[in-house]
Amino acid sequence: MEYSVHVRMNERLFLRDPEGSELGRRIVRQGILLFDEIGFEDATFRKLADRMGTKEASIYRYFENKHRLLVYLVAWYWQWLDFQLVFRTNNLADPHEKLERLLHLLLLTDLENPLTDDIDLRALHNIVICEASKAYLTRHVTEDNRQQLFKPYKDLVGRIAGIILELRPGYPYARSRASSLIETIHHQAFFMENLPSLTDFGQPKDQSKLLAFVRHLLFSSLAMPILD
Amino acid sequence: MEYSVHVRMNERLFLRDPEGSELGRRIVRQGILLFDEIGFEDATFRKLADRMGTKEASIYRYFENKHRLLVYLVAWYWQWLDFQLVFRTNNLADPHEKLERLLHLLLLTDLENPLTDDIDLRALHNIVICEASKAYLTRHVTEDNRQQLFKPYKDLVGRIAGIILELRPGYPYARSRASSLIETIHHQAFFMENLPSLTDFGQPKDQSKLLAFVRHLLFSSLAMPILD
DNA sequence: GCAAGGTAGATAGTAATACTATCAAAATAG
DNA sequence: CTATTTTGATAGTATTACTATCTACCTTGC
Structure with missing residues (x-):
């Protein structure tokens, strides 16, 4: 049995809903691959259009600009992660165990199907690592925030x-x-x-050592009493 | 008695040493103000030149591009901070106390002279908060790193x-x-x-609550034993 | 089968950006 | 006071980030 968990996105994230047409879906999926391959800065709607065999103008009908596309992708990721968190901690009683699951999710360690809805989750995860902060590190954070563009991130943080x-x-x-x-x-x-050299996880890159670090960091702060 | 602690910068950070001429010094100082006022993305060398009463081409003689100027400013900040850290923890024996001083430095709470060498430290601190990660979140991190552009940051982290x-x-x-x-x-x-709403330091913005948070976070992780 | 309405393709054009080149004027150094 | 370096001034190019318009197509409703 297959579940299709459709993520309903905030309408202000786009001009026309990309999930409502084949072209729109391709913009999102190919956009992820392009951002992952050449990076957000070097990506342009022209390059994306060329790679898709369509025209720049068509993409502009879906997204106001490249930045909005990034915000959309990142918001999608946070909603996906939030759903995964709920799903995977559903019938757990122990909050310690829930947080443990969360750590694995955030590191994307045990990912059964790397494609969800034809979206390349590894590529998207990479984009989140390398580019997500550019979604809010702008002069118009306040305005974007007012439009609820960061709600998925806030919801996840709240959860x-x-x-x-x-x-x-x-x-x-x-x-x-x-x-x-x-x-x-x-x-x-x-x-x-x-x-x-800014970390202690030198070559060979040790994902599990990174996990051990954040685990210790998280649980030590939650174990230690607060003295004022 | 005045100390002039000249920070010698890596030569690859610039084309011509900006501290070696009046124009160069003004590029750095006015660059800080411009980045702070309108943000890195919206800043251009043309706008900087206009504000300084000079020409775009003159700035390009000092810095290859806007990104390199950002990297320069951020590197300058890390070197300044590293020096401050050494200076202020100089004759302290207790590492706990040293880290406490560090926290205050990182938050720029007790800043006696906001202008060092005519550099607006508050503005620069703001740039570091809002833009510093853009210095390394690029496709050419590896190449920039090879050129030692991030050495000041690494040195500080090492210290x-x-x-x-x-x-x-x-x-x-x-x-x-x-x-x-x-x-x-x-x-x-x-x-x-x-x-x-991503923090617990709502309005009124409470710098001291932020300090209390990171203090607890830091010292709890250093107090807790590591269990494997 | 056809009209109406919307989507996409194709082409064009504009303003701004991110530079590069060149040459003369001014400052400065030997 | 001359030689060299630094700056000013002007110009020009390729790319980016859009906007506009028109036509072809493709539904769907009747």
Whole structure:
């Protein structure tokens, strides 16, 4: 039995819903591959159109600009991750175990089907690591935020914060702990790959050592009492 | 008595040493103000030239491009911070106290002279928070890294890792702990300002609560034993 | 089978960006 | 005071990031 979990996206993320047409779906899927291959900065709608055998103008009918496409992809990823988290921690009682599952999800270690809905999750994960912060590190964060473009990220952070509070009721930094956990994992993964001397996970790149680091970091902060 | 601590920069960061001429110094100082005011993306060498009353071509004689200027500014900041760290922890014996000083430095809380060498440190600190990651989140990280452009950052991380190991000999993640500390502080500072629901430091923006969070995060991870 | 409405393809064009080149004027160094 | 370097001024190119328009096509509704 196959489940098709359709992720309904915020309408302000696009001009025309890309999941509503074949061309739109190809823009999203090929966009992921292009961003992954040549990076966000070097990507242009012209290059994407060429690779797809369509025209620049057609892509502009779906997305206002390249930045909005990035925000869309990243938002999709956070919604996917949030769903995965709910699904995989569904009938677990122990919040410790839930957070353990979360760590594996964030590192994308045990991924059964690398293609979901024809979306290349490894490529998308890479984009999130390398480019996601460019989605909010702009002058128009405030306006984008007002349009709810970052809601999926906030929802995920909220859900993680909830689990943190299950494990440690009264912990006063649940949201900050959640957002910093996500960002730290991605940063360290990027550094491990590109600037390994900023980490302790030198060659050979040791995903499991990175996991051990963030696990220790997370659980030690949740175990230690707060003294003021 | 005045000290002029001249920071000698890696020669690959520029085409002509900006500290070697009046025009060069103005490019750096006005560049900081421009990046701070309108952001890295919207800044151009033309706008910088206009604001300085000089010409685009003159700036290109100092810096290959806008990205290199950013890398220069960020590298300058890390060298400044590294010096400050050495200076302010000079005759301290207690590594705990050293790390405490570091936290204050990273947050730029107690800054006696906001202008060092005519460089606006508050503006530069802001740039580091909002734009520094764009210095390495590019396709040419590896090449830039080979040219030692990130050495100041690595040196700082190495020094912090050293203090961490004083406090906690044998801690296996000293470098990752150092780099994640820096990144976490900057991320949380950015979120507090722009996406406060990702933090627990809502309005009114509470710098001291952020400090309390990272302090707890840092020292709990260094206090907790590692179980494998 | 056909009209109406919408989607995509194709071409063109504009303003801004990210540079490069050149030459003369001005500053400075020996 | 001359030689060299630095800056100013102007110009030009390729690319980017769009916007506009028109035609072909493809539904679907009747």
